[in-house]
Structure formats: C-alpha cells, structure tokens
Amino acid sequence: MVMILLAAADAAHEASGGLPQLNVLFDGSFTNQIIWLALTFAFLYIVLSQVVLPRLGSVLTEREEAIAADHDRARNAHREAEKIKAAYEDNLAKARAEAQASVGEARAAAAKSLADAQARLDQDLAKLSADAEKRIKAAVADAMTDIGAVASEVAADLYTKLTGEDAKADAVRKAVDAKLQSDQGAQ
C-alpha cells in the first residue's frame, strides 16, 4: 500500500508538482480547510450534543424504565397467577375430598336404606307366610269337620246298601267322629 502510495505520489510529483495535500500546506491555502472544518465541526457538535444525543439518551433510559416496569409487572402477574393456581388446586383438592365424603355418605345411606328395605321385606314375607300357614291350618280344620259329615253320609249310604236297613244317622255320625278322632289321635 505504501509503495503504491509513494509511486503515485512520485508520478504525480513529476506530472503536476506534488501532493495537493502538501501543496496547500506550502502555499498557505490550508487555512480555508481549517476554518470551514472548525465551522462545520462546531455546528455538528452543537446539533448532536444539544438535540440529538439528549433525545437518544432520554429515549434509551425511557425504554429501559419501560422494560423494567413491564418486567416487574410480568413478575407480579406471574406471582399472582401462581397464587391463583395454588388456591385453585387447594379448592380442587377440597372439592374432591368433599365429593369423596358425600359419595361415601350416599353409599352408606343407600346401604342402610337397602338393609331397611330388606328387613321390612323379610318381616312382611314372614307375616305373609305366617298368615298363609294359619289360613291353611284353618282350611285343613274346616276340611276335617266337613270330612266328618261327608264320611257319615258315605258310611250311612254304605250301611244301607250293605244291610238294606236304614242307618241311624246320629249313630253313624258318632261312630265316624270317633273313628276320625282316633285316626287323628293316631296320626
């Protein structure tokens, strides 16, 4: 790079008499550059330091603050959400326990009512069967008394047929009753 520079400077020197950069130093006209540099640089310094940089600085701090505030808010929201979640889970557990308890209660009540119904049914059935037995016994007793009359009639008829004599109904009856009673006693 330096060689190219030197070669170019040399060539230019031969052609037109040195680097323009050095020529302005020698003939004193460099002052115009310095004066305009001072003016423009000072202007730029004032613009940047008085307007642009304060704007940028304030917007940067503003943003930093906004981000910090948002961050805080997000953290708070997160904490609240966590709290709500814990409460929700608490409630859920409570509700579940309650549900469990009420299911147990319902089950117990159902079992109790089932047992009650069973007992009542058993009772009713026992009563019914006792009644039925009683009725059967009465029917049997009825049948027994009727059987005496029927048997007397049959016996009287048999007696008439066999002997040709009229049977004395009372006597037959007595005999049949006695026979029945003895049979019943034998039973």
Place this chain on the structure above:
Amino acid sequence: MAQEHSPLEQFEIHPIIDLSFAGVDASFTNSSLFMVLVVGLLTLFTISATRGSALVPGRGQAMLEMAYEFIAAMVRDNAGRDAKPFFPFVFTLFMFVLGSNVMGMIPGSFTVTSHIAVTFALAALVFVGVTLLGFIKNGAKFLKLFAPSGVPLALLPLIILIELVSYMSRPISLSVRLFANMLAGHIMLKVFAGFVISLGSLGAIGVAAAVMPFALNVVLTGLEFLVAFLQAYVFAILTCVYLHDALHPEH
C-alpha cells in the same frame, strides 16, 4: 494527458467562493462544500430520525441508538466513567470522520479526511484539549504520566524521554493514520480504474484483461468501506484512550 488522469487530481482543492479574513485564506472550496454536505446530511438524518423519539424505534432511530450505545460503551470502557462529559465530543468526532470517509466513497466526490490539514486539525484539537484537560484536572500530577511508578531511578530519564516522545507524536500518528489510509485507498481505486480505461482502449484482448483490475476495484471498494468505518473507529477510540490518560495520569 498525465495531469488529466493523475490519481491525485481527486485531492485538488478548487475555490468556489474566494474569501479571506485578515489576510487569511478562508475560501469556500470543494472541500468546504463537502464538509457542509456531510454535516448537513448528518444533521438532517440525526434530527429527523430522532424527531419522534419513539419507544419502539424506526430504522433511522435504531441505527442512531446503536451508534449511541457503541460510542457510549467505547467511552466508558476506554476513558472511564468520569469521561461521560466528553461523550458528545467523541460522538461528534466519530460521526464527522465516518460521514466524511463514507461520503468520499461516492464516485466523483471529495474526501474531506484525505487532507492532512483536516486530520491534523482534528488530531490537534484532541491533543491540545486532552493536554489542557490533564493539567486542569490533575495539575502538576499530570506529569506523572511521563514517569510511571515502579521504574528504577536509573531508567527514569530514558523512560521520561520515551514517554514524552510518544506523547508528542500522538497528534502526528493520529492524523497521519487517517489521512494516509484515505489517501492510499482513493489512489488505489483511481489507479486501478485508470488501468481499466487504458486497457479497455487496447482492443479485444485489452478489454478481456481489463476485467481483472475491474474485479479488483470492486473488492477494493468493499475494503475501502471497511477502512472508512475502521479509521473513524480508531480515531474515536484513540481519543478515548488519550482522555483516559488525562483523567487518570497514574498509569
């Protein structure tokens, strides 16, 4: 003919309006025109981009915020936290040099920072300002900068001499670095562009051969944009380093 195509023609200063104050040449030249253009465009851009000062920035504002934070970090890290009052100056310096360098990349334009008079004036501003600041802030203790603590007494004269020379050469190195970079870059671009033209006038083979310097010029243009930014950055960061020395002379 050689004068017409000289790669140095682009650095020549032509007065547009002849002015002089008390015998001192203050003509408005093509250089002044481009200084005014650079500063005018920078002013227009920075003012309009920050007009809304929106919490959610637009393109221009985002760019300026990046520059703001970039330079602010540079000042903070290299010059220290107490250098904050000089942040606007460093920012202006960076913007002016960057604007001038980039403006110079427009073909046919004038590169303000390719003149040693301009870069030396800027470097001298930094040098004189920093030296004054050093003495105002620290008084005679500022001279400790040239005599680091912990140096054996026998070596002290040598060290002081070296430190003094290095301190005094600061404005020269600062200004020549920027000036030489701009000068060399623009000369190279012009030289290779000249090759393209002269080869192109040699017929078909010449045109085919001219592709090479042309391709090189494309690459160089990219490089020059990098240099334009880099030199502005270097100028600003060295200013910060010098500010640090003025604020904290004890090494």
